[in-house]
């Protein structure tokens with residue numbers, strides 16, 4: 288068995304600044320060893336530890352989709368020591384990735400169902416992975432309607448803008464992009480908070496599952512809307528964030544009662560969360 | 568199973584034989600306390616102890632351990648590539664470990680050694696180490712092992728159990744590893760009938776000397792969330808100063824941190840004991856902290872030991888009743904009292 292603490296060495300292939308405030312950058316990594324790329328088999332919803340020698344490790348959701356070959360991608364918010372250091376790294380630099388870790392969105396359960404994705408702010412990374420995955424020609428027919436409500440405070444804070452625009456053009460996905468406010472006269476999409484836009488667009492709850500990721504305040508106000516639309520707690524899926532070190536259920540810090548967010552999560556249904564101490 | 572008798576006179580010689588086969592660790596009197604340490608010479612071991620102040624978990628899960636090393640030198644083609652730090656996995660014997668501590672390692676195994684994920688360092692050290700335990704003839708008044716599914720003569724976590732019968736030790740193997748260990752020893756005797764008798768008496772006396780017995784069943788039966796929200800934590804956490812002593816000394820507290828340290832162009836990744844008693848333990852990069860309050864941290868420690876672990880693994884508490892946290896706590900928080908409060912909170916009024 289491979290040492291689970293040993294990262295795969297990767298090279299930074301590209302770095303893209305995503306947001307106007309320059310706090311979010313997207314890193315594309317290429318594995319130095321081909322066999323590592325094959326070993327790193329992931330499913331949308333999983334995360335990995337980004338490992339910067341000399342700085343430390345941070346758990347970050349995988350933003351690429353397994354249908355995208357040759358690289359893996361992560362969008363990193365600049366908050367602490369490791370993420371700030373990463374923001375100053377250069378294309379070509381060598382670092383490490385450990386994973387994939389955790390569970391994933393329940394793709395088998397979602398088969399044949401409508402999927403409603405609700406995202407806010409920078410918590411759109413594994414949701415991007417999921418959308419790219421579902422829209423892939425091999426997968427699109429496995430799911431019913433796909434609706435996406437994605438909001439940010441202002442247009443400049445939306446992630447993956449080119450892809451959002453491309454998805455807007457498609458007829459096999461209902462995109463509902465929104466911003467809290469904007470003074471851009473050319474803004475083509477919605478203005479309003481995510482809960483309000485979700486309510487207005489009212490995707491059907493029938494035969495549907497909702498995946499919701501975002502800041503706690505957005506989740507708090509969107510859950511009642513989903514409930515009102517008819518989504519029961521077992522069909523509302525969310526992904527949690529925690530401080531983590533090992534990422535493999537050993538170091539002890541990310542538990543909610545009996546469950547380790549890194550290993551038993553990060554994906555839980557609302558029904559599952561209701562059974563656990565709310566220490567998140 | 569094999570059994571032998573080692574007279575106290577012969578004991579140093581037997582220790583010497585073990586030392587000639589590999590590394591031997593045992594209780595050594597250091598300063599004011601007994602601690603587990605590697606023996607330099609057979610006389611270093613001192614079995615006239617009740618228990619060591621720190622648990623021997625350090626032997627499998629060192630307080631600070633080098634995981635990887637790496638170079639950060641600009642011109643090094645291996646720059647930023649982590650290399651496993653070399654470890655000493657040569658065979659070793661832990662001599663004189665208490666039954667409770669050995670049992671604790673079995674509980675810890677569930678964390679470090681699972682079907683899907685194995686902590687390579689813990690697993691390898693466990694594999695190459697033989698635990699030759701010493702039964703407790705004289706348990707401390709802080710011990711409550713018999714309430715925690717182990718006991719002063721519990722052999723279940725050991726490879727060999729030794730019992731002090733006055734003028735010598737009766738040693739019985741429990742596992743094949745233990746049998747092999749005993750088979751290497753020369754100059755030992757078969758167990759005299761009288762010694763076997765004394766052994767049985769010592770066992771009876773030790774078990775009877777364990778005072779109170781805690782009833783853990785109500786805790787296992789009560790709903791987790793009810794216990795979590797019970798007002799009892801208000802009382803329990805009040806005097807705690809979050810010093811972390813309890814987790815530091817505990818043989819079933821395994822939580823750790825991972826840190827990078829750099830000197831010049833070379834760096835290492837370390838793993839260090841950590842504690843759920845510290846606010847940083849759960850502090851997010853964003854500033855959010857799910858256990859920012861002391862009451863949350865204290866509750867986490869007791870709930871993990873007495874409720875979450877048994878519920879997760881469908882087996883006993885993650886506490887072996889060694890009493891170290893009771894002895895070490897500067898404000899006298901006593902896990903036995905907490906267990907009683909937890910159990911009492913569960914009894915339905917008639």
Ligand code: SF4
Nearest residue numbers: 817886887889890892
């Ligand atoms: S919780 Fe206290 S009594 Fe129980 S094993 Fe740990 S140190 Fe010993």
Ligand code: SF4
Nearest residue numbers: 807808810811813896
């Ligand atoms: S030893 Fe006592 S005071 Fe210190 S953290 Fe543990 S319970 Fe709190």
